[in-house]
Amino acid sequence: MTSVIQQQAALYTRIFSLGMQNSLVYRWNFLVRAIAGFVPLLGSVFLWKAVFADANNQGFAGYDYHVMMAYFLSLIVLDALTSPVEDDFAIASDIRDGRISQVLLKPINYFTYRVSLFLSSRLVYAAVVCVPVGAMLIFFRDYFNSIPMAHTLPYALLAMIGSAFLQFTITYAVAMLAFWLLEIGSVVFIIFSIEFLAGGHVFPLDVLPGPLYAICRWLPFAYEYYFPVGLFLGRIQGDAIWQGFLVQWAWIAFFYLVGQALWRRGLKRYTSVGN
């Protein structure tokens, strides 16, 4: 039994390391992507500055300018560490081009295989972008002054791990549609836009009117972005913390099961020709 576990661990560590090497090929691409990611941040900085100037320093739904900036800066760090980059398209092309046949013929679990590749690409991405993102954090360090980090950071890190798994399980489940659709790009972007809006990537969800905010808190998307960042900033407190973790992991389990069910159904209609 132990040796089986050891073998499996060795197998997926190998896949992880191969994935890392593969990601390193695109390091310049990663860097351009990370630096270009600062352009919208620049836009956010100026837009929110203007918004707070016009709010006559009365704050914006309980946020002051510094906390609002800290929110968007933290989102950039969260994205760099957790967001799947084109995993959905890679999985879809594995299915469409018949490359999953290679996996089916070996004692490899496709989900775990993909998780290994996802984690390795996140590690390389984080390593490449830690310099520009680190520089950005140092440059804007004043925005983080009022945040009780010693208290909030452990929760935020836990929620970030959950966010990575939630983002991945959603991505995986959506990519499974490639068994039925020729091209999943449009579906990916439709879901992406909903994730952005209802997940708190465009604005913190607690600036929404009460009923809308309450709805968003039950949807999975809030647990991808708003929940970890809100915890970090100390905006989510008390029982809401534990409730949040429960809801986050419930959604992870849900999307994992949906992904697995779609995989099993998809394999029944999968045909591989000429491989």
Next chain:
Amino acid sequence: MSRYLHIWLAQMRYSLAREMQFKGNFILWILVEFLWFALQLAFIGVLYFNVNEIAGWSRWEMVLLISTSHLVQQLFQAFVMINCMNLPELIRTGKLDFFLAQPVSTRFLVSTRSFEPGSIVNCFMALIVSAYAAAKIPVAFSVFNITTYLLLIVLGVLVHCSFMMMLMTLSFWMTRAQGFVNAYYNLFQLARLPREAFKGVAGVIFTWFIPMLLVANVPARTLIDGIGWKETGYLIVITAVMFTASGRFFNFGLRHYTSASS
């Protein structure tokens, strides 16, 4: 000239026929763009729950700015963007050879080959929202200001064309310029912000050197307040300069094209 028009129309017909093979996909992509547009409007809605004005722009003026920016972006996507995105692949695989062998301008063929009819549908949506926002401001409509608005939008599209073409021309030297495509989507996000909000170096760079803050701001302001000669004049000059420079740069890059063995 009429020969080029003839080629362009033929390419558009071909693209349209190709798109119509996958009708479901065609409709889904229209929905995608529409959702992103709606997302921007929702964001503005949330902002104006709490404030009455942002950088001197009222709620409906801001809606006009965002829809104008969307209109420019969709026109650009309909006619040019997909072609710019394909350029690195043409270079990498050596397929650019086929374009070089044609008896017309390579730059013309490369930048007009494909056409996205779905974006035209989104242009109409942006136009409707623009017209609604303008009526709400309210704007005094006249043939003159509507014509100027539309002409300025064409200039905005040309600025995007020239700038993105310059970026993609870099792929003559770099094999993978895909990162620039993502970078460009980020630039679109600046174009829909009020230019008065930008201060300091960033404001100067994105207004006068990479004029993203002019492409939608100038037409929207023109429709609201009438023509501002300084900005309009500058937009005309910078468009001409960028368009010429991108053409020169493309030809320069072309001289470094070595094709690829197959």
